[in-house]
Amino acid sequence: MNKMRLDKFLSNAGVGSRKKVKYLIKDGRVRVEGEIIKNPSFEVEENQKVYLDNDEIVPYHKVYIVMYKPAGFTSSKSEFERNIFEFINHPYLKKLHIVGRLDKDVRGLLLLTNDGEFTHKVISPKSKIEKEYLVRIEGKLTEEKIKMVERGIELKNGVKFAPAKIKKVNEDMISIIITEGKFHEVKLITKAIGLMYKEIVRIRIGKLKLEDFGLHPGEWVEVPYKKIRLALEK
Structure with a gap:
């Protein structure tokens, strides 16, 4: 049976730093099952319940968050610009990373997790997982332009984009589906x-x-892996 030091268990669960949780333990505020434990090195078994005061502590686990990113916020933890982490109140906040960033002026579906393997599968071009964007445009999408995108585009600077899907949604909106996710890819393809793009929204991963x-916009929800794994299905 797996065991873990009590101070590490609390720290991993996002309660605080190792120094802080040791103070909480020695202060008699932590219980394992019904017993107050004051020894930070006490080993917690995987099925035991741990409480801080009267609140049960959920052990460290993989977290998957779906967010509607608003425009005007960066997909980073920048100290100099407003960013999407301002909206998220979660005990694992510091451990979360973004699964495929969106530009500051782009809104839509954003995934956050602490599961590096999941992130790699979603963003790797080898996985060929589709990301769909609605793009409000100025101009007209012609059959010739559709074929250009479907063949794959090479820019003058040598940057190449893999074949993508593009279609007309209405007179001023198109859908672009990519599997690479290169820097500014949707903007550069357009x-x-x-x-000319006027607005971009990611609607599907x-x-x-x-x-x-x-x-x-600005709202988020934590979802179980059995639902988030849909992102991995082609």
Whole structure:
């Protein structure tokens, strides 16, 4: 049976630093099952319940968050710009990272997790997981431009984009589906075919659709892996 030091258990669960949790333990505020434990090195078994005061502490686990990123916020933990982490109140906040960033002016579906393996699978071009964007444009999408995107585009600076899917949604909106996620890819594809983008929204990653979560810009929800794994299905 797996065991873990009590101070490490609390620290991993996001209660605080090792120094802080040792203070809490020695102060008699931590119980394992019904017993107050004052020894930080006490070994907690995996099925035992741990409490701080009267609150049960959820042990460290893999976290998956779906967020509706608003425009005007960076996908980073920048101290100099407003960022999406301002919206998230979660005990694992410091351990979370973004699964495929969105530009500051782009809004839509954003995933955050502490699961590095999941992130790699989603963002790796080898996985060929689709990311769909709605792009409000100025200009006209023609059959010739569609074929350019479907063949794959090479910019004058030598940057190449893999074949992507593109279609007309209405008179001023198109859908672009990519599997690479290179820097500014959707913007550069749009520009390369002679269109001007006015607004970009990511609406889907794999089979995860933003509309299925009922979120408004700035809102987020933690979801179980059995639901988040839809992002890995082609």
